[in-house]
Amino acid sequence: MFSQLIQNLIDHTVETSLGYFQAELWLCGTIVVLLLARLFSLDRLLPGNVLALAGSVTAVFAAWSQLETVQAEPGFSETFFTGLMIQDLFSVYFRLFLALFLVLTVALTILSGIPDGEDAPDFYTLLLGATIGMMIMAGANNLLMLFIGVEMASVPSYAMVGFLKGRRTSSEAALKYVVYGAGAAGVMLYGISLIAGVLGTGDMSLLADRIRIVAEGGVAGLGDAEVRLVVLGVMLVLVGLAFKLSLVPFHFWCPDAFEGASAEVGGFLSVASKAGAFALLVRFAVSLSGPSSAALMSAFGIGLGVIAMVTMTFGNLAAYGQSNMKRLLAYSTIAHAGYMLMAVSAMLVMQNSPQAGALGQEINACIGGLLYYLAVYLFMNLGAFAVVALIRNYTFTEEISSYAGLGRQNPVLAVCMLFCLVSLVGIPPFGGFFAKLMIFGSVYKAGDLHWSMYLLLAVGGLNTVFSLVYYLRVLKVMFIEERPADSRPIRLPSLERAYVSLLGAFVLLLGCAPLLADGLTLLAGEAANSVFSAAVTSR
Amino acid sequence: MTDLVGHLVLFGGGAAVLLMLPLLIGKLVRPHLPTPQKDAIYECGEPAIGSSYIQFDLRFYVVALLFIIFDVEVAFFFPWAVVYGSALQLADPRLSDAARQELSNRLLSEPAGSETVISPEAAWQLGLTGFVDILIFFAVLLVGFAYVWKRGDLDWIRAVTRRAHQAPDQTVPTSGHTTTVSTSA
Numbered sequence: 001m002f003s004q005l006i007q008n009l010i011d012h013t014v015e016t017s018l019g020y021f022q023a024e025l026w027l028c029g030t031i032v033v034l035l036l037a038r039l040f041s042l043d044r045l046l047p048g049n050v051l052a053l054a055g056s057v058t059a060v061f062a063a064w065s066q067l068e069t070v071q072a073e074p075g076f077s078e079t080f081f082t083g084l085m086i087q088d089l090f091s092v093y094f095r096l097f098l099a100l101f102l103v104l105t106v107a108l109t110i111l112s113g114i115p116d117g118e119d120a121p122d123f124y125t126l127l128l129g130a131t132i133g134m135m136i137m138a139g140a141n142n143l144l145m146l147f148i149g150v151e152m153a154s155v156p157s158y159a160m161v162g163f164l165k166g167r168r169t170s171s172e173a174a175l176k177y178v179v180y181g182a183g184a185a186g187v188m189l190y191g192i193s194l195i196a197g198v199l200g201t202g203d204m205s206l207l208a209d210r211i212r213i214v215a216e217g218g219v220a221g222l223g224d225a226e227v228r229l230v231v232l233g234v235m236l237v238l239v240g241l242a243f244k245l246s247l248v249p250f251h252f253w254c255p256d257a258f259e260g261a262s263a264e265v266g267g268f269l270s271v272a273s274k275a276g277a278f279a280l281l282v283r284f285a286v287s288l289s290g291p292s293s294a295a296l297m298s299a300f301g302i303g304l305g306v307i308a309m310v311t312m313t314f315g316n317l318a319a320y321g322q323s324n325m326k327r328l329l330a331y332s333t334i335a336h337a338g339y340m341l342m343a344v345s346a347m348l349v350m351q352n353s354p355q356a357g358a359l360g361q362e363i364n365a366c367i368g369g370l371l372y373y374l375a376v377y378l379f380m381n382l383g384a385f386a387v388v389a390l391i392r393n394y395t396f397t398e399e400i401s402s403y404a405g406l407g408r409q410n411p412v413l414a415v416c417m418l419f420c421l422v423s424l425v426g427i428p429p430f431g432g433f434f435a436k437l438m439i440f441g442s443v444y445k446a447g448d449l450h451w452s453m454y455l456l457l458a459v460g461g462l463n464t465v466f467s468l469v470y471y472l473r474v475l476k477v478m479f480i481e482e483r484p485a486d487s488r489p490i491r492l493p494s495l496e497r498a499y500v501s502l503l504g505a506f507v508l509l510l511g512c513a514p515l516l517a518d519g520l521t522l523l524a525g526e527a528a529n530s531v532f533s534a535a536v537t538s539r
Numbered sequence: 540m541t542d543l544v545g546h547l548v549l550f551g552g553g554a555a556v557l558l559m560l561p562l563l564i565g566k567l568v569r570p571h572l573p574t575p576q577k578d579a580i581y582e583c584g585e586p587a588i589g590s591s592y593i594q595f596d597l598r599f600y601v602v603a604l605l606f607i608i609f610d611v612e613v614a615f616f617f618p619w620a621v622v623y624g625s626a627l628q629l630a631d632p633r634l635s636d637a638a639r640q641e642l643s644n645r646l647l648s649e650p651a652g653s654e655t656v657i658s659p660e661a662a663w664q665l666g667l668t669g670f671v672d673i674l675i676f677f678a679v680l681l682v683g684f685a686y687v688w689k690r691g692d693l694d695w696i697r698a699v700t701r702r703a704h705q706a707p708d709q710t711v712p713t714s715g716h717t718t719t720v721s722t723s724a
Binding site: 002003006007010032035036038039121 | 643647655657658660661664665668679682683685686689690
């Protein structure tokens with residue numbers, strides 16, 4: 001019997017688990033090769049950035065092939081590594097998303113040359129390591145993997161923020177980020193210990209079921225001491241996730257970290273770590289939702305809605321006074337985390353309402369909208385940060401005032417910035433508009449179930465108008481003001497122009513090319529479906 | 540009881556001998572040249588007596604950080620070693636049935652009196668898998684260690700070593716300098 005057990009474990013690991021984990025394994029292998037190349041002084045022959053690019057492209061292909069196999073089987077969902085991780089379309093979608101984003105980030109660092117040859121192996125080891133952590137976040141099926149994923153993504157991020165050695169702001173940013181992150185991780189671990197202690201399992205697919213067993217009379221209410229402990233644990237875990245998402249009471253690190261870090265790192269952190277954290281948040285929220293915990297989770301949904309309102313309002317208002325472009329973009333990412341949180345809030349309210357059975361399509365649309373938003377956000381936010389990085393290489397500053405007159409001097413850069421910023425506001429025909437429309441639509445549907453969702457929708461709409469002002473201020477400086485005569489000219493090599501044009505083109509195409517947008521919507525919808533089907537089959 | 544005492548005496552005696560032997564060899568071999576530095580109380584390179592409000596050398600922190608990284612990774616070896624040791628013992632076909640039963644219970648964390656017994660073949664397979672696992676883990680760990688070594692993070696007098704390396708080509712300005720000069724000109 002025991003030999004059968006071991007044989008099964010080995011067979012399952014070798015034949016299934018490692019195959020599902022291959023994108024991450026390619027990245028792990030790339031890290032080892034990067035270090036070995038440096039060790040044997042092969043890095044003159046094989047520069048670190050080329051190796052990193054090759055490794056991340058391989059990871060994209062690995063994730064792509066997984067997407068094709070998983071998509072061929074609707075509703076496919078399987079746990080691997082003895083139930084610690086889960087493979088479904090949702091996790092594969094995020095794996096592909098992160099691998100693709102990694103390729104774009106590595107390409108940007110090659111173009112802007114931020115880690116020099118000397119530091120390249122260190123930098124790419126950190127970058128690839130953080131991406132593996134985010135992929136684990138997206139595929140976690142156990143509270144322990146949730147924690148390991150968050151930490152694996154966070155620790156390299158701290159070092160990357162402080163990577164510009166000898167710069168005071170950079171070191172300060174890294175230190176603030178580390179102290180804040182360590183605190184949030186500790187709180188989250190405490191929350192995990194409470195949940196796992198009361199419910200007796202760390203397996204996320206069992207959580208809703210265990211709450212039913214623990215709760216008196218099968219309905220979880222706050223009168224029950226054990227349920228109270230679980231609720232406390234869930235709130236503490238949400239603190240850790242809110243830190244990664246830079247939601248409002250836990251956002252203080254974000255502007256400082258982004259200002260101190262190089263723009264490339266800022267772009268990476270703003271998109272990738274947010275994507276990983278949203279994947280975790282959705283999975284965690286879905287795993288806790290069940291018939292017995294409906295009232296509680298619906299209250300959590302409304303609570304997240306309140307946090308979303310505060311977050312986007314604060315982010316947008318704080319962005320007004322910024323004169324540094326990276327700080328402005330940092331506050332803009334805080335606001336966008338608020339918009340995206342609206343989708344999770346609406347999803348929880350709908351899924352835990354008595355009419356949940358009839359609302360299947362709408363619940364799906366919430367998460368589909370979130371995934372679409374993340375995909376568009378990738379291009380528009382990375383585009384904005386890329387322009388900041390490329391301009392910095394010429395003017396050595398990131399102040400908005402230094403962008404004066406760029407529209408005439410370097411139209412390609414300026415127009416790419418225009419596309420990204422206008423899409424961030426959410427104006428048609430850019431991708432950001434449709435992403436926002438999908439999320440707002442879901443929140444509107446949830447309004448039938450609870451009035452606070454209408455309020456959330458109104459605040460979201462108002463915020464979109466607020467945000468127009470500070471994005472347009474940047475564009476005004478770029479396009480209307482004259483370029484000072486003594487400023488350095490910016491002449492981009494054609495490769496860099498092609499890169500920003502590509503990002504700008506995607507922002508536009510995701511809004512107005514029906515084929516691309518529809519394909520992505522369909523994929524996002526299917527991926528969203530797989531989270532819920534996994535939750536249903538495990539029950 | 541006598542078995543236990545015998546082990547204790549052997550262990551204590553072995554420890555005492557192995558401690559005294561190097562000291563004795565040192566006493567016989569070393570030259571006797573006392574200096575004030577050598578006679579001072581040793582406390583990790585810092586003056587042992589005086590104000591405690593001093594700035595520690597930054598290099599201590601680098602070494603401490605590297606130590607912690609490898610220390611924590613080696614901590615992963617302990618649970619592995621317990622399972623691997625039991626598995627190898629169980630893999631021995633000459634083991635008596637009673638001992639096999641006891642080891643199996645310990646490995647599976649089952650109460651005494653449980654009936655499950657691990658066969659030598661299964662234990663051998665477990666041991667082999669564990670060995671391959673730890674080899675991969677250790678190989679990755681060693682790559683990191685070699686990288687740190689190669690980068691010079693283990694050199695105590697790193698700044699001096701680097702300056703000595705760079706001394707011959709100091710006339711050539713670094714690439715960073717040239718770009719700043721050309722753009723401002």
